[in-house]
Amino acid sequence: MDVRQQYYKGAQADQIAAALDSQRLQLNERLSEIDRYSDSDVLNLRGSFGIAPDATTEQVGAARDIIRARLVSELQINAKTTVYDFVPGSQNDSKLSDETWASTAAYVHPGDTSHTIYVGPQFFNLDSVDQTMVMSHEMSHFEGTGPRNPRAGAGIAGTGTIDGEFDDRGRTLMTEHDTARRDPITHELLRTKDLSVIMEHVEEPVRYYGDQYSAMPPKLSLYHADTFAYYVGGYQNHYAEAFPNGH
Numbered sequence: 001m002d003v004r005q006q007y008y009k010g011a012q013a014d015q016i017a018a019a020l021d022s023q024r025l026q027l028n029e030r031l032s033e034i035d036r037y038s039d040s041d042v043l044n045l046r047g048s049f050g051i052a053p054d055a056t057t058e059q060v061g062a063a064r065d066i067i068r069a070r071l072v073s074e075l076q077i078n079a080k081t082t083v084y085d086f087v088p089g090s091q092n093d094s095k096l097s098d099e100t101w102a103s104t105a106a107y108v109h110p111g112d113t114s115h116t117i118y119v120g121p122q123f124f125n126l127d128s129v130d131q132t133m134v135m136s137h138e139m140s141h142f143e144g145t146g147p148r149n150p151r152a153g154a155g156i157a158g159t160g161t162i163d164g165e166f167d168d169r170g171r172t173l174m175t176e177h178d179t180a181r182r183d184p185i186t187h188e189l190l191r192t193k194d195l196s197v198i199m200e201h202v203e204e205p206v207r208y209y210g211d212q213y214s215a216m217p218p219k220l221s222l223y224h225a226d227t228f229a230y231y232v233g234g235y236q237n238h239y240a241e242a243f244p245n246g247h
């Protein structure tokens with residue numbers, strides 16, 4: 001018997017269950033692809049995480065290992081997650097600004113071994129596709145879902161994914177304002193959303209997801225919650241176009 005409180009019932013519980021089901025299907029699809037590792041699967045992996053056309057087989061293999069580990073780990077978390085693991089979040093607990101909190105769908109505490117997902121003001125306003133992506137995004141933050149992030153700070157395990165925007169050398173978490181000030185080229189790329197412009201100006205390869213472009217090299221994208229969630233969500237076919245001719 002589950003003694004925890006069930007905060008979400010009826011239609012909301014149904015939405016959570018449906019998103020968990022979709023997420024499981026997607027994770028299994030990606031795992032099948034990454035194990036099959038056909039030419040198009042390799043292309044999808046490279047495109048999704050911005051892996052350079054001239055990357056070595058070893059480098060692509062290392063990326064594959066990182067993503068495979070996270071897929072397996074998320075499947076294990078997904079299998080244990082039920083509606084009882086969803087709890088109303090709060091701005092105070094999340095430590096987010098007013099503006100960010102208002103647009104928050106969910107958040108987690110990465111070190112939380114109970115794998116509780118805290119629900120924000122926007123989760124039930126999202127469609128089922130985005131709710132599913134939120135599951136993949138949030139679960140990837142939990143410690144133990146991958147190898148240690150090379151950028152992780154001291155004193156934390158740092159084996160979950162990170163959030164945020166970084167400059168094209170992966171140096172700094174930046175707001176849009178900071179981006180414009182410190183790195184006008186990247187800012188312009190993010191603003192124009194023109195892939196040809198991005199490919200022309202950014203030295204390290206970039207990846208495209210959803211309706212956003214971002215200049216994020218693999219050393220970041222392999223450890224980033226958004227990149228992983230978009231990959232799981234099946235957006236990888238879009239990115240593959242960025243690397244034509246089988247790269």
Ligand SMILES: [Zn+2]
Pocket residue numbers: 137138141162163225
């Ligand atoms: Zn996140």
